[in-house]
Amino acid sequence: MQEKFNNNRQTGKELPKINERITQSPKDLVRVIDSEGEQLGLLSSEKAIEQAKKEGLDLVLISDKSDPPVCRIIDYGKYKFDQEKKAKDIKKKQHSAVIKEVKMRYKIEEHLNQVKFNQAVRFLKGGDKVKVTINFRGxxxxxxxxxxDLLNKLANDLKDITEIQQPPLKEGKNMIMLLMPKKNDNQNKK
Incomplete structure (x- = not known):
């Protein structure tokens, strides 16, 4: 048995009404803005749709909350593309910091110390917080x-790119320190 597919995309938010889908009665007045951004004044929704079709564009309901509702004469495809692009840009700028963990022992060789240091640097440059854990045995x-001393040395070596969010703290058989990336002026300008 063949399943039917629903090709309609559900974006999670309601798309604006266009042309005949504007639910005002044809005699109701709407405030119309043309494609250059100039107000054409109050027109019946019927005349506004005619005006849009003359220009080869669409009448899009921008705000139905105001009285009278505000409509704009624009290319709907381009408008929809611009709205999606803005939403993607906003989503791209949001970055949730993930906490990455670097585990070490206090009796650590210099080479392993450098490996853990490089690992912490990589995480911090990626914009993630770093939880440095030293495990004690017996x-x-x-x-x-x-x-x-080892945690303070690590924090001192990383002071250019990190801030200490939580200083070294003993939790059971572990010693924990939480580091977060420093906010640079260069990152804020991007």
Whole structure:
């Protein structure tokens, strides 16, 4: 058995009404703005649609909340494209920071320390927050001052690109520090 497909896209928001879909009665007045942005005044919706068709464009209901409703004579396809483009730009500018974790031990070799440092730099440059965790085993927890020194050294090495959101804090058998990327003037200008 063959399924029927619904080709109508559901965008989640209502599209503006155009031409005959404007639910005003034909005699009701609407405020009309032409394609150059100049007001044509109050016209019946019937005459406004005729005016739009003469220009080869569409009458689009911009605001039905005002009295009288505001309509604009524009190319609907271009208008719809511009609205979608604006929505994509807004969505692109929103970036939710993800918390990435870098796990280490306080007895760490210099090479591994550099690897973890590079990993933290990569996460921070990607715009993510970094949770640095030092895990203690057995009686190592008695040397928590060495772990604090290691975390402070890491934060000091990264001070150009990061801010400390949460200083080193002991949680059970772990020592945790939370770093977040620094807000640069260059990032704000983009």
């Amino acid at each position: 009686r190592e927890i008695q040397h928590s001052n060495l772990a604090i």
